[in-house]
Amino acid sequence: MIKPFNRGLAAMLLSLVSVFSWSHSAMFPDGFEYDDSNEGALPSGMQALMENQQAATLCQGGSAAGYPCKNVDLMSFVAKADMGGGSANLNDIWGYSDPQTGAEIAIVGRTNGTSFVDVTAPESPVFLGFLPSHNNGSDSWRDVKVYNDHAFIVADGSGNSSHGLQVFDLRSLRNLPSPGQTLSESAHMGGFGNAHNIAINEDSGYAYVVGSNQCSGGLYMVDISDPANPQYAGCFSSDGYTHDAQCVIYAGPDTDYSGREICVGYNEDTITIVDVTDKFNPVQLSRTLYQGSQYTHQGWFLDDNHSILIMNDELDESRNGHNTTSYIYDVSDLQNPVEIGRYVGPTAAIDHNLYTRDGYIYESNYRAGLRILDAADIAGGQLSEVAYFDTIPNSNSAQFSGTWSNYAYFASGNVIMSDIGNGLFTVRPDWDAIQNPDPDPDPDYCSAGSDNASEEWISQVDLAGFSHSSGSATYSDFTAQLVNLNEGANAVSLTPAFSGSSYGEYWKVWIDLNGDGDFTDSGEEVFSSGGTSSGTVNGTLNVPAGSEGVSSRLRIAMRYNAAPSPCGSFNYGEVEDYSVTIGAGDGGGGDGDPVTYSNTGSYSIPDNNATGVSSPVDVDRGGASEGIEVSVDISHTYIGDLEVDLLAPSGAVFSLHDRSGGSADDIVQTYSLDAGTEASAGQWSLRVRDRASRDTGTINEWSLTFQ
Known part of the structure; x- marks a missing residue:
């Protein structure tokens, strides 16, 4: 303790x-x-x-x-x-x-x-x-x-x-x-x-x-x-x-x-x-x-x-x-x-x-x-x-x-x-x-539908320019990631963790295009593997025209479909949800497209403390960062006490707020930075330090958008 x-x-x-x-x-x-x-x-x-x-x-x-x-x-x-x-x-x-x-x-x-x-x-x-x-x-x-x-x-x-x-x-x-x-x-x-x-x-x-x-x-x-x-x-x-x-x-x-x-x-x-x-x-x-x-x-x-x-x-x-x-x-x-x-x-x-x-x-x-x-x-x-x-x-x-x-x-x-x-x-x-574990998948996974890492069996996801590997042979947990897509055809590659098993994997991908939380609307099933595969499935996402600007969710599901199947014919072995933004760009969702990463966890800011608190995000986008937008939501009385910095993976520190604002409350603001050739990939952090006594607050959430 x-x-x-x-x-x-x-x-x-x-x-x-x-x-x-x-x-x-x-x-x-x-x-x-x-x-x-x-x-x-x-x-x-x-x-x-x-x-x-x-x-x-x-x-x-x-x-x-x-x-x-x-x-x-x-x-x-x-x-x-x-x-x-x-x-x-x-x-x-x-x-x-x-x-x-x-x-x-x-x-x-x-x-x-x-x-x-x-x-x-x-x-x-x-x-x-x-x-x-x-x-x-x-x-x-x-x-x-x-x-x-x-x-x-x-x-x-x-x-x-x-x-x-x-x-x-x-x-x-x-x-x-x-x-x-x-x-x-x-x-x-x-x-x-x-x-x-x-x-x-x-x-x-x-x-x-x-x-x-x-x-x-x-x-x-x-x-x-x-x-x-x-x-x-x-x-x-x-x-x-x-x-x-x-x-x-x-x-x-x-x-x-x-x-x-x-x-x-x-x-x-x-x-x-x-x-x-x-x-x-x-x-x-x-x-x-x-x-x-x-x-x-x-x-x-x-x-x-x-x-x-x-x-x-x-x-x-x-x-x-x-x-x-x-x-x-x-x-x-x-x-x-x-x-x-x-x-x-x-x-x-x-x-x-x-x-x-x-x-x-x-x-x-x-x-x-x-x-x-x-x-x-x-x-x-x-x-x-x-x-x-x-x-x-x-x-x-x-x-x-x-x-x-x-x-x-x-x-x-x-x-x-x-x-x-x-x-x-x-x-x-x-x-x-x-x-000596049972080589067959546990039937309990057939009803998995949460972001619980122990219930997730997708080891590698590539969607357009977005790529993320779990680094594990048995699960992934990517649900905090924000995926950038574009209208038209976008490459998709999905790899099951249990590739080569006796069970086939059948994949479907939906995008909740109208943001109503229902994935059954017409046109929202945007990818299907069309059959079973024991290895990586490659194809294209067909994102309908007119979808630009929608911020919604993307759902990936995998089920086991080969006999003898431990899952029913309509039960999926895994369901994963991602935040997704559909917008214009180079059409591939790659380095030239805007992409956002966020941390929605709440972090208490210690009072009168030179170390402060840091809220991290892991960035897997390639290339240089160049233009960056940092959106912060901080609750704190008397923001003149606060120093707010963006910490880059290289160790570079970008000052966002330096004890200005006097007795005003809260910081809800977007900052635009010129990061030069700073590399995107790695762990970025928002650091908040309270340099005077009495007033306290929290980091509610923040996001990092690479242009």
Whole structure:
């Protein structure tokens, strides 16, 4: 969870926390709303599972005991009320494998302490005991990691400012007099109070406390080689607050750092890499910003090669208005990380924690649950979702509730998940189904009709001069694009993602010429493939004369038409809608034609902030930009506070508004720019900075038209 306590509002927020309690629509101390109103009622299928713990529930037909799933079976569930600690909500989770007994133990963070559950027999979990928080405080955030048969626990929030590092000897769980014990910590270290997270490098025997009230919230290093006697070892504070971190003995391709201890910090707005080999002289190697950042949250190396990492941003979904996004970085040069791709998931849920194992990524995405991604093509910046288990049916919205985290490192292959308002889930991925998928398309796609990326099977679209590739073997998601067409014949090329399959693809394209939302009017079916094809279909769009100036929608549909067809004869495997403008030009819709790109997402403008907020658009038009029109719609009182700039892919900055207008409200205006020979293709951004206090506002939408 986001924890910006190093900000100027910290004192005020801490005073507010003292009066809040966990309830429906309670407020997190950082100001973000937690809503557990949809978590209280379990699906009907769960009651039978809880009464008969010997029977796991397979994922069949997209459901397991009422929970949406794909290739993940539900082994068991333990309600939070049955894990000690009363009704306290859950937060972080980690696991422990006892080297002597082989037991697999779930270590579950709570707002008031830590629960320990034996999940060795996953269908029959056993609650072992509850460890109260140090000094019996209550904290919104708790984090735990394991080293040398000991759990190391930190806590964050206003409830226990003296928590420090709590240590628990996990070997004591072997000989409990009976399950359900109240447990006692085995050691404690002061030196800091609250802390948001802890990372442990098991290869070095060092723990790294982050987000504490020491080291400016940076890396507070602790020698835990003797778990019963942890000792302060050093501090890195040069880049301020660190929200989360991973520390390793580096084994990647950057030979300058082979065998050295490296920490990757996720520092609210950057990925910050530090050499911590010398604990009293840590060296910052790089500090990497990225486009569209809102809150750099957490990430993990892809397994042990240390050349690629995957990272999440906890506020980009809600603020930038896009689906769950994972950022992929090539870190083969530790001093120069390079973003190589972004994976955009099928839901709008906020991402929280992710971990990697054996070429797969295990993401906990709040209201969308556990998502397992295949990283086989990650070097090319691509990921693909192969499995999921969702603990909140019927909602994947961008809210701070649902799954907090997961642990996927048990030898059994079972995965444990903490759901904030519900409890502990133990699930098992169906690896046979994941690694040997049915080669036939899923019949569920026959009724697809949304812009959900998981329901889209068109991999390449070429319409006149417009061209866009999904970069994926299985889907595309182009619906935010605006396509420029012209009267007369226009070339079209459509490529199915599953080219070469046993099913034929039959294509139709409509344009809603009169803008009434009905595609059945005469003349609005402007292309038909005329038959089936297992590969790319080429033809022409017949845009009727007299259509110039119409701004409407274009619809592309594909269905499977070869026997045995999983779809009915009139059902389409995919439907995609595009915005479309029909106008004059060179007749081909190419570089000589006007073309517009837009971002209709709402972005809050931070008050009195030199960084501001940026709203991006991705442009795939070729050629030079030359003349550009920029239309902006900004709501803001006292626009004399604002600086509005257009940022080009090359790094060029075009000033649109520089604190003029005094006390006037709002900017709704179109600016004409002479961009010279500036290249069109790449990511453009509208940046808005508020350089004075008190007045606030939002970017409502903006567009970029190339002449």
